[in-house]
Amino acid sequence: MDVITIFISAIFVNNILLAQFLGNCPYLGCSREKSVAIGMGGAVVFVTIMATLFTWLMQHFVLDTFDLGYLQTIVFIVVIAGLVQFVEMFLKKMMPSLYSALGIYLPLITTNCAVMGVAILVERKGYTLITSLLYACGYSLGFLLALLLMAGVRERLDTCRIPKMMAGTPIALVMAGLMSLAFMAFKGMAQ
Amino acid sequence: MVTVSILTMFGLGLVCAGILAAASKIFYVQENPKVAAALELLPGANCGGCGFAGCEGYAKAVVTDPNVPANRCVACPKESIVALGELTGKTVAEAEPLVSMRRCDVNNGHVVQRYVYHGIPSCAAASVIRGGTNTCAWSCLGFGDCVQACPFGAMKIVDDIACVDIQRCTGCGLCTKACPRGILELIPLRSRVCIPCNSRDKGKAVMDACKAGCIKCGKCVRTCPAKAISLVDGRIEINQKQCLEYGPECGQACVGACARKILRPIALVNAPVKENAASASDAGDNENKEAANA
Known part of the structure; x- marks a missing residue:
């Protein structure tokens, strides 16, 4: 498949939140305000690309070489968790400005299934390293886009009269469903 | 297979732990405990x-x-x-506890609504449409922007007017910033008297619009022995610091002098307003009695 098609389809057609339904916890938890959504989305973009790079190397140079494919899930969990911890320490020392920008979101996504999901999907599809990174970039940008759209809608919802029983999470879930339906319109554009 | 798995995970754990342990030493940041x-x-x-x-x-x-x-x-x-x-290691000067006070008594004043508002339920939005729903352009709109702003749950809307729960109010001043009309004001909790009117309109205009508004007759200004009350930019301001420094000897002369009986202690302003009060002065008296009974 064309590299650009992979990138575009990762953002829109196979949007990780709205079409694959991975990582829905921050989708509801971090979409109250646009600034929070941008912080979380940015951290996910950063960590997903880093995690994909390292898990790809892990898969191809350790797991495949020693025929340990059945340990993929647990190994990826350890690698991603360790990586995020390491990156946090590294940023704190070397790039304090980026560290404070990502703030609390960096440790929060250590165990996010969207990050893990991208790492495993990349392996299932058998992409090369460059394509994998591009795919991870597209997916995480899709995450950022969906989160930002949701935050925009929820900021508008704050000024609406909502029946008490629907206020808060219920109306947010309805919005998430409608947004997912809207994104279904991209289906058929690419695989 | 089991042995290999265990050994692999053990090795991986060991490597990760080693790297993190090394990183925590290399990238250690001195933080002030x-x-x-x-x-x-x-x-x-x-x-x-x-x-x-x-x-x-x-x-x-x-x-x-x-x-x-x-x-x-x-x-x-x-x-x-x-x-x-x-x-x-800093000496702590006693901070004067502050409390938010509403400079409006729109319910007691029987202010007339000019139109029915059906827009976004927010004071900021309502106040821009022809100067708000009330005939007095300085009055509390009661959509509760202050309630939204208060992190301590100290503000509530009772009978369409913002009320401050003095017990919960910490004096952070977020409500004073949220109010589009600047009706809420921070005053010392010890304050003996406050003026629940925010209007800068002339006396005649206030008299037409509101039965509980300040008409700037200036009696309180002349009566105050501490010279703590003055007319600033078209409305009465009480210098609470001067008032408190003077002490209670004056017997709250300004309260007695007020032509419309609107100057009164803060507890009576923040108490929820009775809706069917006959007139402004009656309502004030009722509240006084209630407070005395309580």
Whole structure:
């Protein structure tokens, strides 16, 4: 498949939140305000690309070489968790400005299934390293886009009269469903 | 297979742990333990009443900057402030506890609604449409922007007017910023008297619009022996500091002098307003009696 098609389809057609339904916890938890959504989305973009790079190397140079494919899930969990911890320490020392920008979101996504999901999907599809990174970039940008759209809608919802029983999470879930339906319109554009 | 799995995971764990242990040494950042201790003392409400970006910002500033006093937090109890002073080695000056006060008595004043508003339920939105729904352009609109802003649940809307719960109010001042009309004002909790009218209109206009509005007759200004009351920019301002310094000897002369009986103690302003009060002065008397009974 064309590299650009992979990138575009990762953002829109196979949007990780709205079409694959991975990582829905921050989708509801971090979409109250646009600034929070941008912080979380940015951290996910950063960590997903880093995690994909390292898990790809892990898969191809350790797991495949020693025929340990059945340990993929647990190994990826350890690698991603360790990586995020390491990156946090590294940023704190070397790039304090980026560290404070990502703030609390960096440790929060250590165990996010969207990050893990991208790492495993990349392996299932058998992409090369460059394509994998591009795919991870597209997916995480899709995450950022969906989160930002949701935050925009929820900021508008704050000024609406909502029946008490629907206020808060219920109306947010309805919005998430409608947004997912809207994104279904991209289906058929690419695989 | 089991042995290989266990050994692999053991090895992987060991490698990760080694790398992280090394990283924690290499990338170690000296952090002042006092900042964490100071943060522990603060309430964590992130109200911004201290003027810093959240409790963490203030904790950092109070520890590192010698010019930042330890009594800036308005929301935490006195013991915490004393502890914060001890922690940072700063002498704590007694901070005057402040409380939010509503400078409007629109319900007692029987202010007429000019039109029915069906827009976004927010004071900020309602106030821009032809000067708000009430005939008085200085009055409380009662959509509760202050309720939304208050992190301590001290504001509530009773009978379409904002009421301050003095017990809960910490004097952070977020409501004073949220109110599009500047009706809410921070005054010392000890204040003996306050003026629940915000209007800068001329006396005649106030008299037409509201039965409980200040008509700027100036009697209180002339009566006050402490010279604490003055007419500033078209409305009566009470210098609470001067008033408190003078003490209670005056017997609240201004309250007696007020032509419309609107000057009164803060507790009576913030109490929920009875709806079917016959007139402004009657309502004021009723409230006085209620307070006396209580």
